[in-house]
Amino acid sequence: MAFTQDWFSNSIPAWETSLKSFVGQPSIQVLEIGSFEGRATCWLLDNVLTGHESKIHCVDPWVGPIYERFNESVRAHRDRVVMHRGKSEDMLPAIPGPFDVVYIDGLHLGFNVLQDATMTWNKLKIGGVMIFDDYLWEHQSLDRTLVPKDAIDGFLTVIHGRYELLHLSYQVIIRKNDKGAHFDKQYFDFCQSITNDLAPIF
Ligand SMILES: C[S@@+](CC[C@H](N)C(=O)[O-])C[C@H]1O[C@@H](n2cnc3c(N)ncnc32)[C@H](O)[C@@H]1O
Structure with a gap:
């Protein structure tokens, strides 16, 4: 497969260092949000997901010819790739996990990155690794959103x-x-008192 990008x-x-404990292990589960033509997908399949029953779940709308290119890229690994074609905000609720690795590289608007992180954090195992792409990318308009x-x-x-922090x-x-989650007792009691005060209203 010739990738275009x-x-x-x-x-x-950084991935070789951060993911080395998963290499060749059985039943490693990866979630990739934004797979495009499958370049990172194929690297993970060739270098990390080499153990028995290991799989990658890929979420992407794959608009136009990208869909064919992705399918062509992963053809040799088809039994270890689960495709979820659509926007992450629509697809993630139906993807249960849990995952050893979550890679967030879908729609890069701040809101969508935050949404992808919050929708997947509870699906990430203890000891699991979350990767964010393009942390230092700047849009030419300098619009922070x-x-x-x-x-x-904000998420961190x-x-x-x-x-x-690994990298x-x-x-x-x-x-x-x-x-x-860290709940100190004073804060917990405060939340409880508010809930009690509001109870008669609802
Ligand atoms: C930067 S590319 C991903 C690159 C890829 N991880 C790689 O290694 O080559 C971003 C991808 O996010 C996808 N995308 C855009 N909006 C999305 C959304 N709402 N949910 C999931 N993926 C989205 C695009 O279709 C595109 O394929």
């Missing part, structure tokens, strides 16, 4: 303490830890 090869060194960075920063802020450069790579 290469938005992936620069990421290989058109780029992933503020969404990624609200999951503070619940991940280990921070043009991509951001984190590993989910076992800390879970």
Whole structure:
């Protein structure tokens, strides 16, 4: 398969380091949001998803000829690729997981990046890895809503303490830890009191 774009090869060194514990393991499950022609998909299939029963779920609308190109790219690995054709916001609720790796590289508007992260965080296993592409990409208009960075920063802020940072450069790579959501008692009691106050209204 001749790919028409290469938005992936620069990421290989960081992926080799961050994903090495999954290489060749059985039943590794990956979710890729935004697969395009399958360049990252094929690399994962050739280099990480080599163990028995390992699979990649790919979500993409695959508009026009990209659909044929993706199918051609993954032809040799068809039994390990599950395609979900459509927008991530529509497809993700029906994809259960859990996943060892989630790669977020779909629609790059900040809102959509944040939506993809929040819709998949609970499907990521403890010890699983989440990868964000294009963290440092700047849109020529300088409109902050058109780029992933503020969404990624916001997401990392609200999951503070619940991940280990593996890589921070043009991509951001984190590993989910076992800390879970942090509720201190005072805040929990405050939330409860508000709920009790509102109960008669509802
Ligand atoms: C930058 S490309 C992905 C590159 C790919 N990961 C690779 O390694 O070559 C972005 C992809 O996101 C897809 N996309 C656009 N909107 C989307 C959405 N709402 N949900 C999922 N994918 C979307 C596009 O069709 C396109 O294929």
